[in-house]
Structure formats: structure tokens, C-alpha cells
Amino acid sequence: MVVYSFYIFDRHTECIYSKSWLPPAHDPTGAPNSVTAARPSSSDDAKLIFGTVFSLRNMVRKLGGDDDAFVSYRTAQYKLHFYETASNLRLVMLTDTATLSMRNVLHQIYINLWVEYVVKNPLSPVEHKGGAGVRNELFELGLDQFIRGLM
């Protein structure tokens, strides 16, 4: 199993955290965008990803009812996993195509890392505008260890 990258979007649809486990030169997730010669920046990536998961989630709810949730989609190059909390925090992870459901992993990241190290840090802001307060040492370290433990 290989984890390519990980994103967190807040309820204001802003990307407040992103992390890649790949050297920038070799990024298989770039495939869908590589029709254009210039590689889009990572903030463009985040915007595209959010637009995609947001539309998919709304479509899934329309077809399957309000309780239905979209879990993942797969392309020839990668698999995207999605997890949304009731507080509208969205966690997205890109992995290789052979990876099984990461729903549980994303849930664990939410309860063991996000809630413990970001939300409960009394001095971090409640709204993470521009990612403020997310990139603290405990969260970064915990996340990196957790993901590397999976691979």
C-alpha cells in the first residue's frame, strides 16, 4: 500500500492542510492534469480535489438519500478516499489503486490526531484560516508516523 497525499478541508471549503509523501517530480496523481504542459501548483490541486469530492458527495446524496456517503473513487492511476464528519470537516487521501477502504484510517486520523492535537489545543484558533494552528508538531509527527506505519 502506498499513500500519495492527504488533504483536510474545513467547513468553509478551504484546504487547511495538505501533505504529500512523494517527491514532487514523481507524482502519479498529476496524470489527470498533465494534458497541460505546465504542472498546476499544489493549491490548484487542492481546489480541484475539493470541487470533485464536493460534487460527488452531493450527487451521491441526491441519488442515495441524505445518509448516503461517498467513500472512494478509483482511476487507472490512483484511488481517492473521502471521509466527512458531521461538523463538515472533510478528509481526503490519495493512495495507489490496490489499497482497500481507508475510511477507518481517516476516521482514526480524525479522532486520534485532529481532535486530540488540533481541536483540543486551547491556544490554536477555532477557525483555521489559511491553515493556522493545524501544522503543529504533535499533529504533523503523529500523522507522519501513522501513515508510515501503514505503508
Added chain:
Amino acid sequence: MASSKASRLGEETRMDKVNAELVVLTYGTIVAQLCKDFDSDYVEVNKQLDKMGYNIGLRLIEDYLAKSNTVRRCSNFRETAEMIAKVGFKIFLNITPTITNWTSDGKQFSLVFDENPFADFVELPDDGRAQDELWYSNILCGVLRGALEMVQMQVEAHFISDVLRGNDTTEMRISLIRYIDDELPPEDD
């Protein structure tokens, strides 16, 4: 059925415990300090307590979601009320207020507190005003308002009676104002 499920969830969720006296004294100190800071302007103290509660609620909801392991949204406001009383209050304060006095449109209800861990040992100041103006546990209103806002419900909450004031019960009134829509990503230009 939903009601018993909520009770079970509340009972089964494991929480770390904290000494009750510590909570009473900490909260009491906050209220006392606010009364001092605002020169016994109790209306302002109520407002400040509500604001502090709001900021707590914004965070506490995430802990609630993580701990209670709720997998889906409540389908209506009645279910929300059950979850607040039987899961939320149960896991954080180890009390289960009674839900009563629903309006017929299902948008307003009361929580009646048979016990209130914040108010043990408390006597309101005997200055002739506190009995009529101070809502001692007003922080709880703010907590509910903040927590529900994060799960897309705009509510209004206030106390309408308090045993500390000599009323028979402690009752909080909660009204659903609206469900907040999902925010949309900004349009690309």
C-alpha cells in the same frame, strides 16, 4: 426506539473522570470573577458566560463526535434533543436533563435539569439583583449554541428558571432558528 439507542450510547461512551468539586470551584471562580470585573452588571455577566460557552461549544462538538461514535446526522430536531440530553450531557457532565414542553412545530423544547453539577454549594449574592438578573449556569446555553452551530443548526438557548433563584426547577429553553446550508466553494474565474 431512537430514545433508548441514545441512552445506550450515552451510557456506553467511556470518558475520563474529573473531580466534581474541582469543576464546581473552577466554574464558580469564573462567575465570581466576571461579577467582579463587570461590577455586578449581571446582564453583562450572562452575556460573557454565553460567549465563553460558545467558544467551548465550537470545540467540544468535535470531541463529542469523536467520542460518541455517531455515524450519521440526526434526521430531525427531536432526535437532536435526545442526543443532546442523553449523550452530550451524559458524557460530559454525567447528567441527563429531561426533555419536555415541545412546541407543536417541533422546533422548541425545554431541558429540565434535576441536578446541576455547576451549582452545588452555590448561593447567589444577596444584593437584591442577582436573584432576578444572573443566570448562574448561562455558560451551558453558549455551549449548546456553539456546538449545534458546528453541525449546521442555528439555535437560540436561554434559561427560563433556576432553582438558585428560588424557582421549582432549572429549565433551559432551546429554539431551532434554522438549518445552516453547506458552504459552497468559491466560483472559479
